[in-house]
Amino acid sequence: MKRKDTAAAEHVLIVGGSSGMGLALAKRLLAAGSKVTIVGRSEHRLLAARQQLPQAERLRSIAADVTREDEVARLFRSVGPLDHIVTTAADITGVYVLLPEMDISIARNVVDSKVIGPLLLAKHGAPVLGAHGSITFTSGIAAYRPAAKGSVVAAINGALESLAYALAIELAPIRVNVVSPGWVDTPIWDAVAGAGKAAALNAMAKRLPVGRVGRPEDIAQAIQSVMHNDFISGTVVHVDGGQRLV
Ligand SMILES: NC(=O)c1ccc[n+]([C@@H]2O[C@H](COP(=O)([O-])OP(=O)(O)OC[C@H]3O[C@@H](n4cnc5c(N)ncnc54)[C@H](OP(=O)(O)O)[C@@H]3O)[C@@H](O)[C@H]2O)c1
Numbered sequence: 001m002k003r004k005d006t007a008a009a010e011h012v013l014i015v016g017g018s019s020g021m022g023l024a025l026a027k028r029l030l031a032a033g034s035k036v037t038i039v040g041r042s043e044h045r046l047l048a049a050r051q052q053l054p055q056a057e058r059l060r061s062i063a064a065d066v067t068r069e070d071e072v073a074r075l076f077r078s079v080g081p082l083d084h085i086v087t088t089a090a091d092i093t094g095v096y097v098l099l100p101e102m103d104i105s106i107a108r109n110v111v112d113s114k115v116i117g118p119l120l121l122a123k124h125g126a127p128v129l130g131a132h133g134s135i136t137f138t139s140g141i142a143a144y145r146p147a148a149k150g151s152v153v154a155a156i157n158g159a160l161e162s163l164a165y166a167l168a169i170e171l172a173p174i175r176v177n178v179v180s181p182g183w184v185d186t187p188i189w190d191a192v193a194g195a196g197k198a199a200a201l202n203a204m205a206k207r208l209p210v211g212r213v214g215r216p217e218d219i220a221q222a223i224q225s226v227m228h229n230d231f232i233s234g235t236v237v238h239v240d241g242g243q244r245l246v
Contacts, residue, residue: 021138114157
């Protein structure tokens with residue numbers, strides 16, 4: 001397939017597009033003229049996202065759980081040809097605990113959402129991508145600045161990056177990359193920190209060289225750039241305000 005020369009001609013699938021960084025990316029790409037399909041498990045969250053995205057004629061939403069192969073296969077049967085696949089999906093509810101409290105079934109679900117899900121997206125998505133297409137995963141700072149209670153999150157982010165390196169070889173010329181965010185103010189923090197969200201983010205902002213935590217748009221901008229640069233493959237792009245250094 002010939003490379004699309006303008007954003008207006010491209011179709012991008014964003015798994016996780018109903019919230020946070022994925023939603024910010026959907027907004028950005030729709031504003032640039034792209035056709036966008038957003039995916040998440042909850043119809044309710046997809047509907048709420050649609051209400052924030054005015055370009056209904058170029059927007060589609062599909063409910064699917066990326067941890068389930070039957071649902072991922074069904075997704076790609078219905079979505080049509082794609083130029084780029086992005087996933088920001090993660091469900092890390094209940095996994096930020098010390099080992100004695102860890103419920104291994106919850107840990108397995110987290111691994112499924114962020115390692116098996118991307119693997120399934122690559123398996124079923126690569127065949128519908130053009131030769132100039134790309135896949136972008138979202139890892140995270142926990143792989144580089146591990147903390148107590150963060151063992152599973154550190155592991156999934158590290159594993160996801162290694163998966164991307166291998167897929168960049170196996171799926172070439174399709175490009176496979178990762179964007180690794182630092183702490184970003186999104187709804188995921190409601191699950192992680194609850195009422196302590198603002199205090200946690202403010203404390204981190206004071207530590208960071210850039211003096212603030214991330215905004216979803218910061219990550220969306222980086223994903224868009226990686227997605228469109230034909231010479232980036234097998235790369236992790238850190239968008240963390242310098243958090244790896246402090
Ligand atoms: N925010 C941060 O500070 C931060 C820091 C480092 C790394 N990250 C990583 O950045 C990525 C984006 O985070 P975010 O803060 O934007 O998260 P978010 O606001 O919680 O959004 C997560 C999205 O993923 C979807 N999702 C979750 N599990 C899914 C599944 N099994 N199948 C399909 N969709 C699923 C959610 O929709 P449903 O719930 O409806 O499925 C939602 O649309 C994540 O991978 C996260 O681990 C975040």
